[in-house]
Amino acid sequence: MALTQIQIVQSLGESMTWLERELNWGVPITELRHLTGRIGELYTALITNGQMATEVNQSGYDVVSGEGERVSVKTTGRQSRNGHISFNVSTLDRVDRIIILRINLEEMQIETLFDGSVDKARELMRCANDEGSGRISISKLIKPRKSVRQIPKVKEVRWNGYHVSELENGSIEVAYRGKNVSPCKPYLRKIANTLSISTLNSNGNRYNTRQLGSLIIRALNDEEP
Structure with missing residues (x-):
């Protein structure tokens, strides 16, 4: 039975909460591929106003968009530019659109690395013949940070x-003994716990990095004479 859009939203929220819980327990993101994959499919169904594929392990695609496009969804938890995204090239003829997502573990947000046609994806692939697997390097999908003025x-x-x-753009930076640390959320949580600042909002969900950093700054500034 197809999920309603409301059910997709609810399932996505619950899956993200479960992912963060597993990560807090120390489970590496590489061991949670089943969960990250589910999150990616739910998110794609949501943003395309579509539905999950009707068959389990549907060959070639994972979501059918509201426009009837067959969408292959790939989701990674890698935070660096290393690694690659693999495809079964022999089933790409059953796909109309490819979406590659990354879960930003710092903000617990979903980022779109690629959203385009199969032909555009093939241009980025290595070993993209008609059989076997094709790979897209993550480095091709993540633009290097440009040297810009300091925020x-x-x-x-x-x-x-x-x-x-x-920072002026709302981002939070943390340095410890003069050295910038990243990701900074674990350090913010440590500070918050020492200061008895709750890391949960009124709904019981964890604050993201920006929210928690802002709370800590406000609390410490209020303590200053």
Whole structure:
């Protein structure tokens, strides 16, 4: 039975919550492929106003969009530019569109790395013959950071060797003993626990990096004489 859009939203939220719980238990993202794959398919069904494929292990595609496109969905939890995304080239003739997603573990958000036709995906593939597997390097999908002007800090606080800053664009930076640390969320949680600041919002969900960093800055600034 097809899921309604409301059910897709609910299932996606629950799956993201479960993923974060597993990560907090110390399970590496590489061991949660079944969960990240499900999250990617639900997210794609949501943004395309579509439905999950009707058959289990549907050959070639995972989602049928609201426009009737057969969409192959690939989801990765890799945070670096290393690695690749693999495809079964022999089933690409059953696909109209390819979407590659990445779960940003820092913000627990879903990012779109690629959304295009099979032909455009083939242009990025290595070994993209008519049989076997084709691979797209993640480095081809993630644009390198450009050298841009330094984003001004609008708020900052120092505490016990930590330097927590909120940038003009809302991002949070954390330095410990003069050295920037990344990802910074574990350090923010450690600070919050020491200061007895809850890391959960009123709905029982964890604050993301921006929200938690902003709370810590506000709390420490309020303590200053």
